[in-house]
Amino acid sequence: MIAIEYFIGLSAILFVIGAVGVLTKKNAIVVLMCIEMMLNAANINFVTFSAFSGNLNGMVFALVSIAIAAAEVAVGLAIVLNLYKTRDTIGLDEINLLRW
Amino acid sequence: MYWSELAWLIPIFPLVSFVLVGFLGNKLFKKIENGGYFAILMAAISCFISLMVAYEILSGGYPEGVFKQSMTWMTVPGFTFNMGIYIDTLTALMLIVVSFVATLVVIYSIGYMHEEGVKKRRYYAVISLFIGVMLGLVLASNYLQMFIFWELVGLCSYLLIGFWNTKPSAASAAKKAFLVTRIGDIMFMLGLFIFFVGFQGNLDFDYIFNNVSAFSGGNDLLTLGTFFIFGGAIGKSAQFPLHDWLPDAMEGPTTVSALIHAATMVKAGVYLVARSYPVMVHTPDTMLIVAIIGGFTALFTATMALNNPNIKRVLAYSTISQLGYMFLALGTGGYLLSLDVSNAGYTAGMFHLMNHAFFKALLFLSAGAVIHAVHTEDMRLMGGLGKKLKITSTVMLFGCLSIAGFPFLSGFFSKDDILAVVYEAGEHNPLFYLLYIMALVTAFLTAFYMFRLWFMTFRGEPRDHHAYDHAHEAPKVMTGPLVILGFLALFSGLIAIFMGFMNIMVPTLVGPIEFEYVAPVDTLIETFTHWLTYLSIAAGLGGIFVAYMYYDRKAWNPDVYVATPARRKIYDILLARYGFTAAYDWIGLKVVYGVAKVVDWIDRKIVDGIVNGFAKVTVKLGNFLRKGQTGFVQSYAALVIAGVSIIVILLFLFGGVI
Numbered sequence: 001m002i003a004i005e006y007f008i009g010l011s012a013i014l015f016v017i018g019a020v021g022v023l024t025k026k027n028a029i030v031v032l033m034c035i036e037m038m039l040n041a042a043n044i045n046f047v048t049f050s051a052f053s054g055n056l057n058g059m060v061f062a063l064v065s066i067a068i069a070a071a072e073v074a075v076g077l078a079i080v081l082n083l084y085k086t087r088d089t090i091g092l093d094e095i096n097l098l099r100w
Numbered sequence: 101m102y103w104s105e106l107a108w109l110i111p112i113f114p115l116v117s118f119v120l121v122g123f124l125g126n127k128l129f130k131k132i133e134n135g136g137y138f139a140i141l142m143a144a145i146s147c148f149i150s151l152m153v154a155y156e157i158l159s160g161g162y163p164e165g166v167f168k169q170s171m172t173w174m175t176v177p178g179f180t181f182n183m184g185i186y187i188d189t190l191t192a193l194m195l196i197v198v199s200f201v202a203t204l205v206v207i208y209s210i211g212y213m214h215e216e217g218v219k220k221r222r223y224y225a226v227i228s229l230f231i232g233v234m235l236g237l238v239l240a241s242n243y244l245q246m247f248i249f250w251e252l253v254g255l256c257s258y259l260l261i262g263f264w265n266t267k268p269s270a271a272s273a274a275k276k277a278f279l280v281t282r283i284g285d286i287m288f289m290l291g292l293f294i295f296f297v298g299f300q301g302n303l304d305f306d307y308i309f310n311n312v313s314a315f316s317g318g319n320d321l322l323t324l325g326t327f328f329i330f331g332g333a334i335g336k337s338a339q340f341p342l343h344d345w346l347p348d349a350m351e352g353p354t355t356v357s358a359l360i361h362a363a364t365m366v367k368a369g370v371y372l373v374a375r376s377y378p379v380m381v382h383t384p385d386t387m388l389i390v391a392i393i394g395g396f397t398a399l400f401t402a403t404m405a406l407n408n409p410n411i412k413r414v415l416a417y418s419t420i421s422q423l424g425y426m427f428l429a430l431g432t433g434g435y436l437l438s439l440d441v442s443n444a445g446y447t448a449g450m451f452h453l454m455n456h457a458f459f460k461a462l463l464f465l466s467a468g469a470v471i472h473a474v475h476t477e478d479m480r481l482m483g484g485l486g487k488k489l490k491i492t493s494t495v496m497l498f499g500c501l502s503i504a505g506f507p508f509l510s511g512f513f514s515k516d517d518i519l520a521v522v523y524e525a526g527e528h529n530p531l532f533y534l535l536y537i538m539a540l541v542t543a544f545l546t547a548f549y550m551f552r553l554w555f556m557t558f559r560g561e562p563r564d565h566h567a568y569d570h571a572h573e574a575p576k577v578m579t580g581p582l583v584i585l586g587f588l589a590l591f592s593g594l595i596a597i598f599m600g601f602m603n604i605m606v607p608t609l610v611g612p613i614e615f616e617y618v619a620p621v622d623t624l625i626e627t628f629t630h631w632l633t634y635l636s637i638a639a640g641l642g643g644i645f646v647a648y649m650y651y652d653r654k655a656w657n658p659d660v661y662v663a664t665p666a667r668r669k670i671y672d673i674l675l676a677r678y679g680f681t682a683a684y685d686w687i688g689l690k691v692v693y694g695v696a697k698v699v700d701w702i703d704r705k706i707v708d709g710i711v712n713g714f715a716k717v718t719v720k721l722g723n724f725l726r727k728g729q730t731g732f733v734q735s736y737a738a739l740v741i742a743g744v745s746i747i748v749i750l751l752f753l754f755g756g757v758i
Contacts, residue, residue, distance in 0.1 A: 023738050031734075096731030 007048040015041035027078045028090040032073060038068045101384065102459040103152040104167035107185050107239060110146045110153070110195070114232030117142035122225030126218075134220035135211050139228045143203040146235065146269050150199035154192035155212045158604050162187075166608070168306055170241050179301035184241035186305050189604050190374055193450060194238040194367070196630050197457040201363040202231040204581035209355045211578035212472060223263060227359065234364040243292050246375075250288065250332070250368060254281050257365045261352040273351035280345040280684075284335010288372075291328030294321060311377040323383040329376050330390055337369025337423045340397040344680045346420055348403075350412040350477075354468030357412060361419040362461035370426045377446060377607045380434050387434035388529075394427025395522075395535040400678075402545040406552075407674050410477050411467050413454040414553050415460070418503065421542060422456050425449075428539060429518040432525045433531060437607070439528055442615055448517030451596065455510035458592050459502040462585035466496035469578055470557060473571040474564075479556040483569055486558035488571045491579045495586030500554045502589040504547035505640035510593030512640070515543060519636050540639050547643025555651035597623055610729060613644035 014037055021034030043062045050058025084090050121135030122127065132138070154526070156162050170184025188196075205225060206599035213220055233256060237249035255278075262274025292303065298315040299308055315322050333339070338346035350357055360366060373390060374382065380386055398421045405417035426449045433445015469492040470485060471477055486493040502511040519539055550567070562568035598620045606615040627633050649656045662668045676682065 022736050023741070039573055092734055093732065095733075 004048060004052055007044060011041045011044040011048070014038070014044065026091045026093050028083065028092055029077075030061065032076045032080070035076075036073070037067060039065060102162055102167070103149065103156045104162050104185075104187055105169070106149055107153050107167065107187055108169070110199070110239060111232045111236040112234065113142040113146040113149075114139075114228040117228035118225050118232060120706050121221060121228060122698055125221035125225060133220065135224040135362070136206075136213075136220060139224040140203070140206050140210070142228060143199070143206050143528065144398060146231070147199035147203040150235070152193040153187060154195045157187055157192040158189060166699060168241065170304070170306075173245075180305055181241055181244055183245055184304075185239050186241035187239065188608060189606075190371070190450065191238055193605060194371055195235070195452060197367070197454055198231070198234050198238060198363045200583075200753050201457050202234070202359060204584060205355050205359045205363070205461065205465070206231075208358075208468070208581045209353075211575045212355050212468050219263075219395040223260075225423075226256055226259045226263075227356070230260065230359065231518055233405045234368065235691070237368055237644050243295060243306055243308075246372075247288065250336070250372075251285065253336075253365055253368055254278060254285065255462070256350070257281070257360055260350045260356040260360075263352050263356065263561055267351070270351040273345075273348040277345040277349050279408060280342050281335040284332045284342055284369075287328045287335070288332025291330075291332065292323050294325035294328065298322065305375070312379055312382050319383070322379070323385050323695070326376065326380045326383045326386040327389060328613035328716045329380075330373060330386060332638070333369035333372045334393065335369070337366045337373070337427070338392050339369070339424065339427060340400055341680075343397060343401060343420050344677065344684055347413050347416045348681075350365050350416050354412065354464060357416070358461050358464035358468065361416070361464060362457045366419060367457065368425055370423060370430070370449070373430050374426065374446065374450060374453075374607075377434060381437040384435055384438035387431050387438055389431070390427050391431025391435060391522075391525075391532070391535060392499040394424045394429075394431055395538050396424070397421070398428060398542045399538045399545075400424075402542045402549070404674055404677055405549040406545065407671055409480050410468065411479050411482075411553060411557065412464070412477050414479075415463055415467060418463075418546065418550065419456075419460055421546060422452070422460070422503070424519050425515065425539065425542070426452050426456070426705030428535060429521060432518075432522050432535070433607075436521075436525055436528065441528065443521055443524060443604065444517055445521040445525075447602055447605045448514060448521050450605050451593075451601060452511075452514035454596065455514045455589075455592050457500070459499045459511055459587055459589035460694045462495060462582065462589045463503070465578070465582055465585065466492050466499060469574040469582065470496075472574050472578070474567040475570075476564075476567060479553065481564040482557045482562075483564075484558070484562040484568060487491045488557070488568070492582065493554075495582045495589075496558070497554060498589045504550050504644055505543055505636060506644075507637055508594065509590055510588070510596075512637075513597060513627070516633055516636050518572055519543070520630070520632055523632055540635065543636055544639040544643045548647045549643075550653050551644045551647035555647060558610055559652050560654075629654060652728070663691060 018034045018036075018038035018041060021037065022031050025034060043065055046058040046062040046065070049059075050056060051064075059062050080090055083095065087095065089095070117135070117139045121138060127133045128135075128138075153167075157165075157167065165188070167185065167187040170182040170186075173181045173183040175181075206224075209223070209227070213223055216223065230253070233249045233252040235244055237253060240249060241245035258274045258278040259278050262271050262481045264270045265274070294317075295308065296303060298317045298321060299311070300314070300316070304646070312322075315363060335342045338344075349360065352360075355691050355757070365543075380390075401420040401424065403415045405414045405421070408414050408417065429445050429449030431445075433443050433447075433449065434442040469489065470482065473485065473489055473492075474482060475480070502509040505512045509622045519536065522539055526536060567725060574582075600620060602618050602620075602623055650658045660667075661672045673679065
């Protein structure tokens, strides 16, 4: 059986890649994709712990998380679309309406 | 039914006149002298009641001697303030003086103020208020009530002195009168606080006079209390060092001066001391101060009248000087009483107050008639007016003789009494011999400057022919009051003596001293068999003689006194009132204004500075922090991630979690 450290390591790597993407990418769609990646890193953890502890709770959490991520993407994409319609851009460095 | 029961009506009538003339005068009294006749009517009614009440009390018609009436005004937990009427012989005397003189002054005003137009309404309204509050002050049954009227009297004097308020000198004189007397009022208030605490919150005359021994706080505090009460009198009666407002107050109409000097404002101070007598005689130190201040003021202000060219100013100085006499008498008498020596100081002081009211009203109103005739107050532009103003010059001569202490005239008796009391007190405290000499010199100076005034005005050749040609005798409405007052100036002393003034007007409630009955004729005999009397007659006649030689016969030349620069300097110092006016201005400008500036600076820079500083720091900090709000969602996320990472690392290092 593959040791748990590998799963956690993979999850950590995915999470950091996602986080760096969220912080650095200018394109809103890429940022959304990176968020997906971070969520999936979390899902890997859930499933791993579930499998290693013999308890189904983690699996259920992963399912819920996937469902919520789908909904979130729908909302997120709608916002991005509207942004594009009103401001003609989806570059996050150009969207600073709340700035001082 | 006693008249005294109607006494509460006395101040009401003039106050009704104030309200009606003051607020509805334009509608109701437009045709009839703008309310002048109505003011006379109201003053006359209250004068009539006053005279009846006074007669009742003075003749013993009221069985208990002192009429008291009071009702609860307001109740504060622990204390009850009353409002009421307290009439004893002193009140009765003041009622006569105030209401009678005031009524004559208002009648006279019809003539004197005739040309003032619509401003007359304000004049008659305020003068009614003045009379009303003065009568209220006299009738008050406790110190608090008295203090309220006391302040109102000050207000009225302010309004009347500044009657011609478009004239800067009148406006500033009014302010000066108000502010300087206010210093005295503050002292009065301090005295009341001490009394209020010491007498367990009861300020009723009736209680205080009967329970002086119940004063808690010891004799020193009582002395301080009475001293502060006297402080109020210093301010109102223009005694040294607060005397300087009274000569300036001459900026008001002459009738107002007559009212202030003869009946109301300045007499309130003397009345206050006389009223507080039952308390004050327990504090010899205060009484001594009263006597010293009185004696000193008498001489000090008499010297300033010696060379003043303004007819009203001379009379003003003379008033301060005569008030000094009254305080000297009251102080000396009280001092002797505190040593358990029966004496006539109180009687003499009140006697002089009454006589002075009549002859000073006469003098001022005569001066008013002169000013009415020649339209100037400068005596150097008068002269020879006796030929044209026959009535005025005659009655004014009576007034001058009376104040100069000419034998058998009213001023003579009271002044002689005062001198006798002061001399008598010398046995107990040699200081009084000095005061006696000062008072005697004052008598000489008084006679001199009064006759200088009379000779310069009415005798000799006219110095300003233009003014002389236009001069005419005043109308009857003015000369009528003058003649009545002239009669009183001549005979009020004799009348009072024969009506037993000496026996009626003794201080009540001052302890175990018995005042023996003196028959009127005995008073006269005693007066004229004592060598002291001849000394005071000599002083008075001497003054008249010197004035005669200088200003009527011109046998001596007064100009030699200003011939050399050194002598000229003395002359100028007297004219400049010993620099008191300048000193007040200097204190006001440099000291008070300087202190105010420093306080202002501290307020602006330090107090406001601290508050403003806090605000500035907050704004700066906010501006600095504002820069952190970039509006980029990624930088906020970065902050969150950085924060979480730091927490995780810290937990890892120190938390022992993993």
